Amino acid sequence: MEWIEKEIEIGEVAKLLDEKYEIQVDSPDGWVGVNFFIDKGEFDEYILLCETGQTVSCNENHLFETPNGWFSAKILSKKENFKVLTKNGIFLATVKKTGKRIPIVDINVNHENHRYYTNEISSHNTGVGKSLFLCHHASNCLSQGMNVLYITCEMAEERIAERIDANLLDTTLDSLRDLPKDVYDRRIESLKTRVKGKLIIKEYPTASANTNHFRILLEDLWLKKRFKPDIIIVDYLNICASSRMKAGAVNSYTYIKAIAEELRGLAAERNVPIWSATQVNRSGFSNTDIGLEDTSESFGLPATADFMFALISTEKLDEMNQIMVKQLKNRYNDTASNRKFVIGINRAKMKLYDISGTDQPMMAEGNIEVEEEEEVKFQTKFSKKKFSDWKV
Numbered sequence: 407m408e409w410i411e412k413e414i415e416i417g418e419v420a421k422l423l424d425e426k427y428e429i430q431v432d433s434p435d436g437w438v439g440v441n442f443f444i445d446k447g448e449f450d451e452y453i454l455l456c457e458t459g460q461t462v463s464c465n466e467n468h469l470f471e472t473p474n475g476w477f478s479a480k481i482l483s484k485k486e487n488f489k490v491l492t493k494n495g496i497f498l499a500t501v502k503k504t505g506k507r508i509p510i511v512d513i514n515v516n517h518e519n520h521r522y523y524t525n526e527i528s529s530h531n532t533g534v535g536k537s538l539f540l541c542h543h544a545s546n547c548l549s550q551g552m553n554v555l556y557i558t559c560e561m562a563e564e565r566i567a568e569r570i571d572a573n574l575l576d577t578t579l580d581s582l583r584d585l586p587k588d589v590y591d592r593r594i595e596s597l598k599t600r601v602k603g604k605l606i607i608k609e610y611p612t613a614s615a616n617t618n619h620f621r622i623l624l625e626d627l628w629l630k631k632r633f634k635p636d637i638i639i640v641d642y643l644n645i646c647a648s649s650r651m652k653a654g655a656v657n658s659y660t661y662i663k664a665i666a667e668e669l670r671g672l673a674a675e676r677n678v679p680i681w682s683a684t685q686v687n688r689s690g691f692s693n694t695d696i697g698l699e700d701t702s703e704s705f706g707l708p709a710t711a712d713f714m715f716a717l718i719s720t721e722k723l724d725e726m727n728q729i730m731v732k733q734l735k736n737r738y739n740d741t742a743s744n745r746k747f748v749i750g751i752n753r754a755k756m757k758l759y760d761i762s763g764t765d766q767p768m769m770a771e772g773n774i775e776v777e778e779e780e781e782v783k784f785q786t787k788f789s790k791k792k793f794s795d796w797k798v
Contacts, residue, residue: 416511416524431515433522434471434491438515451508452479456492456499460525465510469530470499471521475754476530478724493526514685535717535729535751536683537561537569540639542758543681545573547637548603555627555635556607557620559645563609566641569756574601578754606633616649617668624676635678640669642683644703663706670710686716698734712737727751728761 409430414422419440422429430437449465462468466480471491482488483501490499515522521530537560544554548570558566572582575593585593608623620638627633640646647653648664656664673680685702696716698708708714714735723729728748733741750759 416513419511419513431513431522432493433515433519434493434528435519435521438522440513440515448507449510451504451506452483452501453504454479454482454490454499454501454527456490456527457497458492458494458526460492460527462524462527462529463508464524464529465508466503468510471528471530481725491528493523499527535719535753536685537566537641538751538753538756539717539758540641540681540683541566541569541756542573544605544637544639545570545756548574548601548605551602552636553604553633554606555624555633555638556605556641557615557623557638558607558609558641559612559615560641561609563607566607566609570605572754573756576755576757579756603636604633606631606635612645613647613653616647616665617672618649620672638673638676638678638680640680640682643669643707644684659704659706662704663710666704666707666710670712696732696734708735711735723748729758 419429429440431440452464452466452468454462454464454470462470464479466478466483468479469476470479470482472482473489473491473496477488479501482499483503485501487498487500489496513522514520521528523529540556544556547554556566556570568579568582571594572579574597575582577585582590606627610619620640624635627635643665644662646665646669648661649668651661651664653661669680669682684707686696686700696718698714699705700716701708712735714733716732716734718730718732720730727750729751730746730748732746733744735741748761750761751757752759
């Protein structure tokens with residue numbers, strides 16, 4: 407394969423991907439592959455100006471890396487001076503709102519740190535928290551004594567293990583990496599007394615594994631380790647392969663629907679729930695009230711799923727370290743029951759947590775309105791643990 411190094415506008419990425427070019431972009435983690443391109447639509451323009459002369463034009467939700475973590479352009483615009491990570495070190499910068507509206511595009515890169523350089527300034531992947539939710543869900547199931555099989559087609563096994571460790575040990579990822587080995591070992595031994603579930607993490611290359619591979623894995627785990635999962639997590643559906651169809655030979659609607667049908671078939675065959683995730687489409691990225699129609703690539707996916715919900719992030723929720731959950735489809739209950747609610751999110755510890763009923767915003771259709779005195783009751787825990795209990 408011949409590589410060509412060239413500076414291009416981010417908007418050119420879509421054309422090159424459509425022409426089947428493999429693209430890598432420079433990042434603080436080296437050259438990383440581009441998974442896909444997103445055209446988000448028009449937004450109010452914010453400009454980041456770095457003391458080194460680099461500028462980045464973006465919308466209010468664009469994330470920049472600082473010594474204190476990731477912050478959106480809107481939040482940074484309220485600070486007079488702050489520092490950002492650039493290709494040449496850490497430098498002072500400012501963000502200003504211009505009053506103009508501009509088209510906004512973004513990319514998703516194939517690396518666990520989800521970052522890349524925009525005009526030599528570290529920026530963050532598009533995304534809300536698919537893997538964070540799946541890792542938290544795995545941790546929660548382990549704490550309930552369930553055996554969890556976590557299949558990753560995106561992130562390395564070690565990175566998934568780090569996130570689940572951080573969640574269970576209630577520590578930040580940075581602190582986890584800095585722990586001396588003897589301290590880490592002691593905390594893990596203590597954890598074993600509380601967490602009785604077993605965890606297996608298996609990594610497959612992106613777009614290479616299908617349900618036949620998963621069946622073989624399940625057989626091997628039973629024969630060699632007597633491990634039978636109570637829940638299977640697949641991270642994530644759109645980058646799995648189909649066992650019946652070849653990518654490129656059919657359209658994306660048919661291909662993604664086939665993957666969803668095969669995973670659902672495997673769940674019924676093995677009598678085990680399978681959780682996975684997907685992306686939203688172009689309109690969904692700028693929508694604060696996501697619906698089933700905002701599912702990316704194939705509407706056949708929500709048509710096949712038994713239960714589906716959206717994780718919605720807004721600037722206001724980000725400032726409160728919260729994320730909104732909206733039920734989109736539920737074959738087991740009425741979606742009008744607990745249709746929307748918010749939960750707390752701690753990205754550093756890879757954790758989600760309950761928000762008390764009195765702190766729940768009133769969920770008006772299409773927006774979030776805070777009512778301090780109105781109590782919203784909701785349920786966040788399911789008592790039934792077996793897939794057979796959920797069958798209709």
